[in-house]
Amino acid sequence: MHFKSYLFFSMAIIFSQVATAGSFSDTFQGSPKLYINLYAFAADVDGSINQGHIRYDVDQPFKETVKELDSAFMVHADISKGLWGFYTDKQTVKTSQNKHALQLPVALNTKLNQDRYGIYYQAYISSETAQNNQPRLIVEPTAGIHHTEAKATLSVLNQSVKADQSWDEFFWGTRFKYNFNSPWNLASEITFGTENTVSAHAYAGYRIPVMNRYINLRAGYRYLEQDYKSGNFHWDIIQKGPVIGINLPIF
8 A cells, every 4th residue: 555545544544533523623622731751772782684694694683782882862742632642762872782693793883763753642531530630541643654764884804894874754553541549550552653653552551640640650661673674775673672661740
C-alpha cells in the first residue's frame, strides 16, 4: 500500500471517531497540558549492519553497551488540549568499540538518532473514574513520522568503511492507558512503520504527589525492530530491554 494510502486510512479512523464527538471545536475543550518524560532505555542490540561488501554482525547486551557508551540522551514530551495531543520523542546514542574478528583488530564507531513526531486522539474514555479523577481506561489512535539517522564507521587494518544514512517513515498505531483505584497505572503503545519498523512498549507507573501535582515514576519494557534497505546499505537491528523513567507535569 502506498504511503498516502496509509496516511488517509489512519486519518479516516481518527476522524471517524471525531465525528461521533460532536463539532470539531468541542474536541479541543479544556486546558492545555504539558508533560516531560525523562527515561533510560537499557537495550540489548541484535542484528547486522551492511554497507557494500562489509557486514558487521551485532550481538551486544546492554552491559557491553554501557562500557562502550560515549553519550546518550533520551526525552519524551507530550502536549495536549481537549481530546487531541502532540508528542515528540528523541533518542541519541553514541558508542565506540574495539574488538577482534578473525584475529584482526576491528574498530566501530556508531551514532544513532531516533526522532518521533506524532499526534493522537482520545477515541475512547471510560466513564468510570479511578483515583484523582483519572479515567479508568483511555484508548488513543496515533499517527506520525519516525526519523532515523544512522552513522557507522568500520575500520579493519588500513581499510575504513563509512555508512551514513537517514530515512523518514510514516507510522500508525494505538496507545492505551489504564488507571487503578490507587497510585498505580499502566500505559502501552504499539506502532507500525512503512519502512518495516515495529515499535512497542509497556509501562507500570506509580504517581507521587509533589506540590499539588503528581509525578509518575515508570518502569517497563521497550521493543524496537528496524529492517531498512537502501542501495547497498542494510540496517537490520532489534533493540529490546527494560526502561525506567520519570514523567513530570509542567502545566
